[in-house]
Amino acid sequence: MPELLDLAERIVGWADEGEQVEAVVVHERETEVRAYEGEVESLISAESQGVGVRVVRDGRQGFAYAGTLDSDALAEVLAEARDNLTFATPDEHCALAEPDGVKPAELDLYRATLVDHPTEAKVALALDLERRTRAADPRISGVESADYSDSISESAVATTTGILATGRETGCFLSSYALAEQDGETQTGFGFSLGREPSDLDVEEAAADAAERSTRMLGAVKPPSGRMTVVLDPWVSAQFLGIVGGTLSGEAVQKGRSLFADRLGEDVAAPLLTLVDDPTDPAAHTATGSDGEGLATRRNVLMADGRLERFVHNSETARRAGTVSTGSAVRGYSSTPGVGVRAVSVAGGDCPPAELIAAIDDGLLVQGVTGLHSGVNAVSGDFSTGAEGLRIRGGALAEPVREFTIASTIQKMLLDVLAIGDDVRWLPMRAAGVTLVIGELTVSGV
């Protein structure tokens, strides 16, 4: 890792008088094993690296990147970025981040045990996952994919303004996608397990989840259309919470693209909802000590008891808003820093999911949604997504249902949160999931 920082500092050292230079350097190693019918279908062993350089002069920024760390490429990237800035419109708020004195949280996100884990053991995990998924239920007819994947990544950011930041982390992931068949009908189900090192992984849980989620959909029918109380399971609620977090980006607010733009301090959600973005929580798989500009990440309360508390900022949007960065610059080496949440979660309730379901006489449990990219408009707030799940009748889970949509607006759904489960769980995305009961969504089926 010192090498990455050295490299970043070397580029920064080439800055000319009167210009700011930022270099982001990333190195990543990945392994991916896919098992199929008791054999390894593919084994990918990958190592990649890249550098992104930003140059700012007179309020104009230029950017360039390359997917290599070859010395000859570095100078070329800097020259390209320098040339690119001449085409930008000057803007008084355009500048690199400055050190702000906030000390990055000391997060232990790196496990040497993953780095040293032999490939054969990773292969064995994928094969075991496939075998257990098949064995979990006689109705499992196949496994479309059973994957083990991991990554070991390191990064460094350096700037002429005095930022020096590094990070390294490991992560591994098991995912199984089961096919269940009965009477000529096929249903699918997904199960996973994730962690920072292989010993965190629970093969049995991933296999059992995939099998249960697929088999319980067998015999699913299309539900009638109507308004209904809907329970979102953690996998589904996390996807929505990530989208809600996205609407609170300072950039979206400043550019007139946030439905919450003028609503700071107002009640925008049910009073039981407290929403926090906290990348310093090591339990979040997206945890990180420093953001895309090299500033320390921090715990940001977005909504407290339903009241909108804050938007998130990188250094540029903070300057524009007359405030300080919330450590929310997000980026890869191939892009300039945007603004976004990283690790959103709601404060959990005190009710187990089963009790929440027991309290519903007539409703629907949604276990999967599709088409979030096409059915959610984060500017207007309208959403409508494909869904599958189980009916709830008389407080118990009843028949499976599929081929329907659930729809509302983000604004209304937040106000319609009736209850929150005690099952907050970090997922492989920018949010944690939790069982959420929504008072009313429109279900479109038959």
Add this chain to the structure above:
Amino acid sequence: MKDRITRTEIGPMVDPQLLQDVLGEALATGGEFAEVFVEDRRSTSALLDDGRIEEMASGRDRGAGIRVVVGETTGFAHTADLSPTGLRAASAAASAAALGGGDGVREVVLDSPSGPPSAVVDVLPSDVAKDRKVALLAEANEAARARDGAITQVTARYADSQRRIQIANSDGLLTGDRQVRTLFSVSCVASGDSGLQTGRESVGHTVGFELFDRVDVGDLARRAAERALTKLDAVPAPSGEIPVVVGPGGGGVLFHEACGHGLEADLIAKSASVFAGRRGEVVAAPGVSLVDDGTMTGEWGCYAVDDEGRPAQRNVLISDGELTDYMWDRLRARKEGRDSSGNGRRQGYRYLPMVRMTNTYLEAGNDDPEEIVAGTDHGVYVAQLGGGQVNTATGDFVFGMTEAYLIEDGQLTAPIREGNLIGNGPAVLLGIDAIAGDFAMGSPGTCGKDGQGVPVGDGTPTFRVSRLTVGGTAA
């Protein structure tokens, strides 16, 4: 200014002798097949947002992916280092990953370079001064804002890429391609009493900067603005099953999701598609003919050879309602003892190829588009679809509508708010009851599968599905 690329630039990216050696070493552990895929991609993008040129960015990605197949197992490794040392290291990693049991180097002899010529590009984007690209953004911004004061935000993006690929494999194949793509998009926000609404338009072709000889970015911007403005008056979309008419060029996504993915041979082989085992059967209404065509010159999803070196083809998937064939990559085709259909694609050298669509379209029919609407008592007319998603194993798919209207008594009436529609592929194909003659290609798309995005095109004439579930909120 025809094709100014110089001879050195179209020469081999990696020396064929070195490729031969690397392939030979890749087979050292007993592999049956080895392949080197070399890629060099340069891209430029420029972004105007909030009235300012925020950023111009340049990118360069260059490297090679090496795969080795042993029995049922594929080993894969990649490197950004195209030197003999870098390629040999990747080759060793790929053959180790394939876990074969052999030893020694096997000799591979590459044929002379072959394959169809790359498309001719009139004006390479790299030969165009950056300020001309930036000027297009300013023009689009002004045109959209001038359309109406209610347009409160405009984002315009220009992007080009020049991708060179070289493929060599242990069957002796040596080929390559150069693919140049140029894209322009405009997104607008309109503000009104009903809140914020968005409108987007994009155009993208596998051509160079000559794209702008035939595309007026001002017109594109005005259409995006119009779409956002229209939706300020939108009523909630219906909820439930009703007839849906899709306008010309707007509906390719429906076929891409309803059956396109389900006809990809990798999913068929795993019985993860509702269309598995159904070749020769009637799967769609009479008159439905669906084609995937990678040879459509200039379209967003076209190329001379795919990312396994196979020339692009025109593949008829459904002919007058009958399922004629699936789409194939090399791996799946080899298992069936047939040829690939030229559908082996990958996002870049860091990825394994798999079966992907190119330009997928519904062939024109004979109905009159106006009569289709007039003959629909109560339904929805979708002028533009957004993205979509499918579960190929169940056939259930969704797609978004980004511009749509109610049809009442055979007339288009109020615009409706955004949302998804949901259907089941086999049922929807059989439920198509009208196809017009007004074929048009749609907007450029990026198709995502298993974490990889590739450019795809689509097209349709006006058509009607007798029943589809519209996922709105209206009672």
